[in-house]
Amino acid sequence: MSTHSRWEAVIGLEIHAQLATKSKIFSGAATTFGAEPNAQACAVDLGLPGVLPVLNAEAVHMAALFGLAIDAEVALESTFDRKNYFYPDLPKGYQISQLAQPIVNGGQVVITLGEGEAAEQKTVRVTRAHLEEDAGKSLHEVFAGMTGIDLNRAGTPLIEIVSEPDMRSAVEAVAYARKVHAIVQYLGICDGNMQEGSFRVDANVSVRPKGQISLGTRTEVKNVNSFRFLERAILFEIERQIELIEDGGTVQQQTRLYDPDKDETRMMRTKEAADDYRYFPDPDLLPVVIEPATLAIWRDSLPELPDAKARRYQSEYGLTPYDAAVLTSSKETAAYFEQTLAALADRLPDQVADAKLCANWVTGAIAAQLNKTGLAIGDSPVTAPSLALLLVRIVDNTLSNKLAREVFEAMWAGEGEPDAIIDARGLKQITDSSAIEALVDAILAENPDKVAEYRSGKDKLFGFFVGQAMKAAGGKANPQQLNEILQARLGPPGEQA
C-alpha cells in the first residue's frame, strides 16, 4: 500500500441479517436451517396463485430493536414495496421489500480501531435498515444439466442494513461489520452464522486520489462469508482498482464475486444500465404501524449493548478502553468474562475480585488459544468456572504467572482442573521465606566472584542470581519474594566494594 499512499479507499457495506424469528416474514412456515429441500416452503413461500402475505409481527419487533440499538429513528409507519424481477429462486417474480418508507432511518455504529494504548474510536453512519424477505436458493451443482430450486429460505425475514460510505480501509470495514454482528447478537435478533448465510456482507468499494471530494466509480463485492474473506476481498478490490487506474484504465460499475480459493474478485455482471425493478407499494400489505407506547416499551427492553457494557467495564472495573472493547466485542466473550469474574468472586468472598486479572487472561491466554485453534469462545475447553479456579491460585500465591501459564496449557489439553494439575505436576509455588533464603544463600555461596562483581557495580548480574535461584527452585519460587530476599542479601549494587 505504501506505493499507493496517494489513493484513498471509500467503502460502504450492505449487510443482510436474517432475523431469528421462528416462522417466516409472511407465512407460518418454519425458518430452521438445513431441512430437506422445499420441506419448509408452504403455499405462500411457493408463490402459488391466490396466496397472500401476512406480516410476522416478531420481525417488525426485531427490526425496531435494531433501530433503537443504533440510535436510529424507528418509523412509526413504514410500508412494503414490491421489487420486481424474474429469477427461478424468486417464486413470486417479485421480492417484498421496503423502498420508500423503511422501518429504520439513520443511526450510527461506533468502531474501535488500533490496539492497546493506540486504540481510537470512529463513528460509521447507517443510512437505513429495512425489512424484506429472503429468496430461495438455486442449486447448480446437484443435477447434471439442470438447476434445482430450494425454497426453504424463501420468505426468511431479513433486515438489510445500509451504511454510508464512511469507511476508508478494509480494517475499518471489518470493524464495522463485526460491530453490527455483535449488536444483532446482543439483541438476539440474528444468530450471526456467516457460513450458513445468516449474516451476509456486500461491500461497495471505490478509490479516489487523496483530497478529492467526489467519489470514484464503485464496484459491489458479494459472496463474502467470513470477516477474514471480507478483509481479503476489499484489499484485493482496492489494489485492483488502483492498478487499473494507474495503468490508464477506468473502473466499471460492476457486481463482483469474491473467490476465496483464488483470493480474488471477479466480475459477475456489469451495472452500466441500472436495473429497473419497477418498485411499487405492495397492495397486499397494510402500512406497518408501531404505536409510540409500544416503541417505548421496546426501548426499555433493550439489553446492555456493547458500547454501554464497555463503558461500564471501564468505570466499574477500571479496564482500559481497549480491553473493554475487546471483551465486549461479542456477546459470548463478554459473558465468558463476566462468568469468570463472578466465579472468582464466589471463590474469594473476602476480597474484591480482580477484574483486571480476569480481563488479562480472557484477552490474553484464552484469546490466543482460540485464535490458534479457530474455536469460538463458547467452545473453549477451558470454561469460565475453570479459569476462575486457576485465577484463585494466582491470587492466593499458589502459582506464579509463569506456573499459571503451564497449568493453563495443561487445562487446555484436557488434563483436568487446576488444583489437580498443580498436585500432579508438583507445581505449587514456594512461598516459605526461609526456604527461599536458603536457596539464595546457597547460590551466593557458590558464586563468590559474581557477588563481588555485582557489588563492584555490575548490577546487571541481579538477573543472573534470580535465574540461578529460580532454576534451583525448579521454577516454583515466588518471584516477588525471591527478588526481595536477593536484594536484601546482596544490598544495593556497588556500595560495598
Added chain:
Amino acid sequence: MSLYKQSLAELRFGLDTRQFSARELTEAFLARVGTHDAVLNSFISRVPEAALLAADQADVRIAAGEKAPLLGIPYAHKDIFCTQGVRTTCGSKMLGDWVAPYDATVHQRLNAAGAVMLGKTNMDEFAMGSSNENSAFGAVKNPWDHAAVPGGSSGGSAAAVAARLVPWATGTDTGGSIRQPAAYCGVTGIKPTYGRVSRYGMIAYASSLDQGGVLAPSAADCAIGLQAMAGHDPRDSTSAAQPVPDYSADLNQSLAGLRIGVPRQWFTAGLDATVAARIEDALRVFEQQGAIRVDIDLPDAELALAAYYLIAPAEASSNLSRFDGVRFGYRCAEPRDLMDLYERSRSEGFGSEVKRRILIGTYALSAGYYDAFYGRAQRARRQVAENFAAAFAQCDVIAGPVAPTVAFDLGAHASDPATMYLEDIYTIPVNLAGLPGMSIPVGFSGLRPVGMQLIGAPFTEARLLATAHQYQQQTDWHLRMPAAYEEGSV
C-alpha cells in the same frame, strides 16, 4: 313449482321440510347443466360426482336437524377461487390443468356451510375483460340472446344463473366484473366493500381492487350468499375486521325517506337512450316507495377510467410474474435456456388481452414513467374516492347505469379494446373507491336485459341489499328467465 325457479329461501324450506333431498336438488341442477351448457359454455369444469357426494353429506346433516341457509343447496364458483382437488384455471391456458393444493377462504366457508359446488364457471382470462371472450375455454353465450356476450369477467357465473343452471354463483369484481355481466344477463349481483370478502385463494388480478361477491336471481338470494362468504380473514391483511350484519334480517327496511343520488354526469351522450329510460322507470318505482331522488354531481368518470387502466395493469404485471413456467402451470416444450423458458412459457400460456395489460402495467411502473403514470393514477384514485365521499354527504345510495349499453354482439369489440374498456366507465370508480355496488335487472332493450347500479358508502351492503329487495318486491324483472331455458321448451 319447478326447483330451478325457486329462491334460496324456498329451496331451504323445501329441504328442511323434506319435500326434496339435497341429492334430488343437486341431480336436478346437474341435469340442467348437462342439457344446456354445451351451448352456453358457462362452465369450465363440472364436478357431478363430488357434488352428489357433498349433497349426500348435506342430507345427513339436514336429517340430523342442522339448520343452515346454504346446506345442501347447489352453487357454482367462478374459476378464480382455488379449490383443492378441482382444477382452478382462471380462464387461462397458463393454468389449464393446475389443481390448487389448498382451498380459498371463501371456498372453506362455503364448504363448512354445506353448500354443494357443481363446478367452476367460465371467465375472462385472469378476470381481464368485459365480454368473456378472453377465455382460453371459449366464449360464453348470453342466455337471453345467443348472439350477445354475457359480459365479463364473471360471464360464466352470470350466464349460468340467468339460465338457472345454478341457484347462485360466486364472482369477482375488479372494475365491474360482477355488476356488468349481472346487468347483461338480467340477474342481481353484489360486489361488497373492498375487504368484506377474503381474497385469500382468489387468484389476484389487481390486488387493491379485486373483491369477491355474489350473482343470483334476487337481492334476497345475494344476501344469503354474501352472508356465507363475508367476514374477517387473518390470512388476508386487507380483509376488514368489522362484524358482518345479518343481511337477510335487514331486507325489509322501508325506502321511505331514503335519499337516492342520481349522478348528472352519468346521464349524458355516452349512455344508450333505452338504458337511460329503463333506469328512469326504476327510479320512479323507488320514488313511489317513498325514496327521495337527489340529483348529484359525480365528476371525473373519465379520469377514473384512465386511472384504472394504469393501476390495474400495473398490479397485474406484478401479480402475474409468478406464472413463469418454473414451479407450476404451463411450461413451453423443450426450453433451450432460462430466458427461453420464461419467454415462450409466458408468450404461449397467456392470451392477448392478458399480455396487453402486462405490457401496459410494466410500462406504467418503469423508471422514469412511474410518477407520470402510476403516481398520477394514484392521485386520481384519491380524487375519485373524495368525489364519492362528497356525494354521500347528500344521499344515502347512488343509483345509475351499470354500463352504457346492453350486452353487445359477440365479436363486436374484438379488435377495439379501448371501446371495450368504456363498458366499465360507471363501474370502475366504485372499485377505485372500494365501495359496495350492486346491479339489479330493471327491464329490457329488445331481447337484452338492462341493469341498474346501486352504490353505497363503505360497509353499507345491508342497506344496498334492502334497497334492491324493496324494488324487487314491486317488480318481477328478477324473476324472468330466458324462454329457451324453461323446462319443457325445446
